[in-house]
Amino acid sequence: MVDYAFDHAQHDRAAHLRKDDAWRAADVDTRVLVIGGEHVATVGGQGLRWVTMSEAPEGDWIFLGIKHDVRYAAVVVQTVAPELEPVSLRVLGPSITPDEASLAVHAVGIARWHQIHRHCARCGSVTNIVEAGHQRLCPVCGAHHFPRTDPAVIMLITDDQDRAVLGRQPSWPEGRFSTLAGFVEPGETLDDAVRREVMEEVGLQVGEVEYAGSQPWPFPSSLMLGFFGKALTSDITVDQDEIAEAHWFTREEVTEMTASSELLLPPNVSISRWLLQQWHGGTIHGTWA
Template sequence: MLSQYSHQAPIALSPHAHNRVALHRTDEAWLDRAWADPATRVLLLDGGRLLVRDAGGTNGAGDAFDGDAGEPAPTWVTPSEAPTGTRILLGEDAETDAVRFAVLVDEVPAGMRGEILRTFVQDLGADEAALVLHAVALGEWHRANRHCPRCGGRLEVRESGHLRVCVDCGRQQFPRTDPAVIMVVTDDEDRCLLGRQARWPEGRYSTLAGFVEPGESLEHAVAREVEEEVGVEVGEVSYFGNQPWPFPASLMIGFFARARTTEISVDGAEISDARWFTREEMRAEAEAGTLILPGGISISRSLVETWYGGPLPGQW
């Protein structure tokens, strides 16, 4: 189905990747050399929150923030300036090959505060975003996994933050990612189906989405979620792309789905309203500001603009 669309919008947060140098996670000599390297930088986190300083100041490495913009930014410091905490090897910067770590601090330093990634993720460059998403996902995993699910014993950090092992029964716990499907549904008239939640501001609509259940294929999850949320049956399902989404630990997997039926019956729980849009209706309402579409950082925006055939005005 995707092949019928001549324009494919890029998916934010997906194209760039750093070298995770996984083979070095247990190489203590290499880790010590990297930590001692003056080019190495360390990202500071409090669990799944990024630590930031006030705008207009500098981070520990002497790099100035954009004081005029007044926006928070991730704090990268040198290893010698990093507070005590759990050390996580992120890898090598894609542009400079310099090593990057994160530290989950034992105590938030004075003059700093925790910020959720959503606050400024849209302002990050692609290379930095890849590192930050890696760090935040692991930070949230460490925060939520302190005890063994089998025996309740304490979990000890291993492999530079990418493994936790129970000190009592030896069970290994690896970071988990929750797969979620997100989809644009189209009908025989090539209209696009979008839905909204009751808690959203008036006029905000987005693609349908939901988590994959145990023992379920991705395609079946697409069909099930669409039918559960809006009562529409879908047939053909085609893959679009994917996006890391550590809020707190998801991988968003995008699809196009072709509707077999078009009558809408919302579930009233997750979805309060759903509509079919033509391209003309979507453009006119977006230009008028009566339709608020997903932001550019989300794969949802990429799906909608690929169906539409180009950029659309307005976003969350």
């Protein structure tokens, strides 16, 4: 059992009900989430706020699926009204239930895609939403467009002394570090993407790579694929472009330096923190968030 935000899909996506708006026809209870960008309607900024179909504002509809015989949908608006207490899902993620997170991460992922993919990539025409929000169809050239997911690898690399390498991006303040990460390129396996990114960012050669878990991260469209990897070399050379500095850390250093806030690590919402925790096994203090 893993425990970072969005770690399980909990609802039945019921894709067979997407066609011709079949999901709307049934006489069953349907709960609607109002979303704008990555902001979702909440109750007091704590949990998701579900409204009925008739209470929902005008917008683009997404059918999310079924959970315990209840149908769930989302309506995408430009900006969620203040009285619906909108909060970014990035902030809300760690505090909502896995059931709610599963629905919200699906909805926000699709909503963000619609927001930035209104035009046909083939001919430039404005496209129409079909399949209950899960496709866009071009009325001019007939091209079907599907929601985009960009795979990114995120990896905790250790050496033969079981130290972990952590890096600081140029835009981050002193003391803020994380595991290395980067996007998978076309024509590349995941293992090779891990090895290439680590070589590019810190100049370390990586041998064995082991898959650890994944996390949808729809801000706007990433799928974070977590790995553990073993470095074959130990001399760090940072690229200065993506990484400003990188160092090897022992577990003891992580414990002591996070306790004194000399080292600030990612928040609990992230798979990065989980990878660090799996490696460390003990108490890691604080977070940068």
